[in-house]
Amino acid sequence: MTKPLLKKKGKKPYSHLSPFTKMIDPLTEDEELMAGTAQGDEYSFELLVKRHQSRMLNLIYRFIGNRTQARDLAQEVFIRVWQAAPRYKPQAKFTTWIYRLAANLCLNELKSCGRKKLFFSESPAVPGRTPTEERNVSPSAEDILLAEERSRQISHALQSLPENQRIALILKKYDNLSYHEIAKVMECSVSAVESLLVRAKKNLQEKLIFHEK
């Protein structure tokens, strides 16, 4: 067993596991992993982070538009998960809760930056998956440049949306949440979510058509 990295007082790691179980089943529910995290179990926390880190990172990146800031904010989300674990009560789904955490952090970050719109100006330092790569076709240099340009246009268009429309659209399009789930994350009504998405799509239509011209 490796020495735990987290120096948390309290129960020893793995204490909640049966003596015959040395590893947690990777299919363990998020709520059970949170219960383990609340007891100071680093392995539960690590599993939780690795399960949700990509989702959080991309949500925040699409909202903020800056890779470095998105990574810092994503880590901040998990710091708050760690700190809140002892008080966490599974009244809603864990994903709803963590999405709400991330959304609030994004909105607060914008407020603290004075509502400056950060445009995507970085070239991808870590290669992401493009639609061409997803089709298992080796992309040419031209394809890669085109994909990057399209991605940049979309990022610009997303950044131009008001914050609430942006969050609702990202949660619907990229995280595939239902209207009901988005309403829980944003703490508003389902009809408000629908209205936000209608306006967001209309705004995006104008922006993306303008780019095409």
Next chain:
Amino acid sequence: MKCSQVEKRLSAFQDGELDPQEEERVKGHLESCSACRDRHEELEKVWQALGNSQEIIPDPGFYGQLIKKINESDRASSPTGFRWLFQGFSSPWAASTFLIAGILIGAFLGNFLGRSELFPFQPSRAVQSQAASDVFSLKAFDPLPPGTLGDKYRRMATYEGGDRR
């Protein structure tokens, strides 16, 4: 369904959020109305275009850096001074109860430790009172200063002959 009604529900229709009956009505309208069909296609284009957004992959050091930040924030938030005393209490009520219990125990111990059997070298209150009254009673036999009213009254009361003045 009218075009104005369908236009309002096109976004929800695209997102698959309509109930089955309404979905059927919208589908039926789209089959017969080219204007609404065009609007739907434009929405679909926008939706497809959004799919071209690149996804970023977390770097391998993400978790390690996160752990480092957590350890640093735990160290920074360790209570110091008097806050350390109340670190173990989960709520203000627990801290208050502990404080009140401490005061009561202290008062009880104070009364208990004041008992004479535990400290024989300290004079008891009764002995102290007796000694004090002895001291005061001795003064009753002190001679009164001559020439004072008390002295004259004493002479009058005892009538010591030959001492009249």
